[in-house]
Amino acid sequence: xxxxxxxxxxxxxxxxxxxxxxxxxxxxxxxxxxxxxxxxxxxxxxxxxxxxxxxxxxxxxxxxxxxxxxxxxxxxxxxxxxxxxxxxxxxxxxxxxxxxxxxxxxxxxxxxxxxxxxxxxxxxxxxxxxxxxxxxxxxxxxxxxxxxxxxxxxxxxxxxxxxxxxxxxxxxxxxxxxxxxxxxxxxxxxxxxxxxxxxxxxxxxxxxxxxxxxxxxxxxxxxxxxxx
Numbered sequence: 191x192x193x194x195x196x197x198x199x200x201x202x203x204x205x206x207x208x209x210x211x212x213x214x215x216x217x218x219x220x221x222x223x224x225x226x227x228x229x230x231x232x233x234x235x236x237x238x239x240x241x242x243x244x245x246x247x248x249x250x251x252x253x254x255x256x257x258x259x260x261x262x263x264x265x266x267x268x269x270x271x272x273x274x275x276x277x278x279x280x281x282x283x284x285x286x287x288x289x290x291x292x293x294x295x296x297x298x299x300x301x302x303x304x305x306x307x308x309x310x311x312x313x314x315x316x317x318x319x320x321x322x323x324x325x326x327x328x329x330x331x332x333x334x335x336x337x338x339x340x341x342x343x344x345x346x347x348x349x350x351x352x353x354x355x356x357x358x359x360x361x362x363x364x365x366x367x368x369x370x371x372x373x374x375x376x377x378x379x380x381x382x383x384x385x386x387x388x389x390x391x392x393x394x395x396x397x398x399x400x401x402x403x404x405x406x407x408x409x410x411x412x413x414x415x416x417x418x
Contacts, residue, residue, distance in 0.1 A: 191346075191348040191349065191350050191360070191365060191368070191369075192279070192348060192349040192350075192351075193279065193280060193283040193284070193346050193347070193348050193365070194283070194346075194347045194348060194349055194357065195283060195346075195347050196283055196284065196287065196341075196344050196345065196346050196347070196362065197344050197345040197346075197347075197359075198287045198341050198344045200286045200287055200289075200290040201290055202290055204285065204286035204289045204290065205294060206289055206294045206297050206298050206301075207281065207282075207285040207286050207288075207289045207297070210281065210285070210301065210326075211278050211281060211282060213266055214266055214268065214274060214277070214278060214326060215274070215278070217266045217267055217268075218267075218268050218271075218274050221267065221268070232267070233267065233269075233322040233324055234322050235260070236259065236260050236263040236264060236267060236324075237260055237263075237264045237267060237322030237323055237324040238260050238261060238264045238309045238312060238313065238322065238323045238324075239260070239319070239320060239321070239322050239323075240312065240313040240316045240317050240318065240319045240320075240323075241317070241318055241319060241320045242257070243257075243313050243317075244313070244317040244318065260309075260322075261305070261306050261309045261310070262302060262305055262306065264305075264309060264322075264323065264324045264325070265305040265308075265309075265324075265325065265326045265328065265329045266326070267324035267325070268324060268325055268326070269324060269325065273325055277325060277326040277327055277330050278326075280330050280333070280334065281326065281330050281333060283346070284330075284333050284334055284337045285297075285330075285333050287337060287340070287341060287344075288300070288333050288336045288337055288340060288407075291340050291411055291412070292336075292410055292411060296410055300332070300336065300403075300406055300407075300410060301329050301332070301333070302329075303332075303402070303406060304328065304329050304331070304332025304333070304335075304399045304402050304403050304406065305326075305328060305329040305332070305399075307328075307332070307398050307399060307402035308327075308328020308329060308331060308332065308395040308396070308398045308399030308402070309323075309328060309395060310398065311328070311394045311395055311397060311398020311399070312328065312392045312394050312395035312398070314394070315377070315381065315392075315394035316392075316394075323392050323395070325392070327391075327392070327395060327396055327399070328392070328395035328396060328398065328399035329399060330399070331373070331395070331396040331397070331398075331399030331400040331403065332399040332400065332402055332403030332406070333403060334366055334369065334370075334400055334403065335366075335370075335399070335400040335401060335402070335403025335404035335405075335407065336403040336404065336406065336407035336411070337362065337366065338362065338363065338366045338367075338404060339403075339404050339407040339408055339411065340407055340411050341362060342362065342363055343361075343362075344361075344362040345359050345360065345361055345362060346359065346360055346361075346362050346365045347359050348360055348365060370397075370400055373393050373396040373397050373400070374393075374397055376391065376393045377393035377394045377396070377397050380393055380394075
């Protein structure tokens with residue numbers, strides 16, 4: 191299912207969510223200016239390469255601060271148009287409401303925190319992979335997890351491809367539950383298969399992001415008298 195819009199209306203402009211989307215688009219525009227070899231080096235430097243972190247743990251090495259940069263920078267890079275468009279669509283539909291509930295500063299902290307936890311989940315599930323992984327999917331999954339906790343009564347207008355395309359409105363609980371179950375099923379099937387840019391999807395980053403998003407939402411979200 192492809193989300194088109196949700197039933198929850200924000201009370202204030204989602205400036206942080208919009209800026210995150212703009213940064214992702216600008217980063218991708220920059221990627222388009224690079225030749226394949228330079229783009230590959232960019233992904234290697236600023237994408238998440240699990241084997242690097244695993245080797246640090248095995249050797250008990252003390253890493254400098256630069257080693258942590260890819261855990262955040264990777265979520266602003268994408269491997270293709272569809273990769274970018276899918277992530278930004280989900281962020282556009284669900285992120286504004288989460289930001290509205292958390293507040294601008296807390297939402298930025300939340301987004302970066304779920305980016306971190308999703309990449310850690312990916313590293314743990316593919317500790318020997320030498321392929322760089324990029325994409326906002328893990329952080330966006332965190333937003334979906336938070337939305338599930340904050341707006342359980344919301345509804346999502348979705349485009350459903352079943353041989354043909356039709357538009358229908360479904361409860362957000364069902365939409366997000368089915369999304370998570372699909373990630374979990376694919377994640378279990380992909381265990382032991384290295385994730386690569388443009389190849390194997392990092393499903394455990396999605397799972398880790400979603401679960402951490404639910405957890406952080408339960409902690410950070412202020413109480414609401416009449417949740418939607």
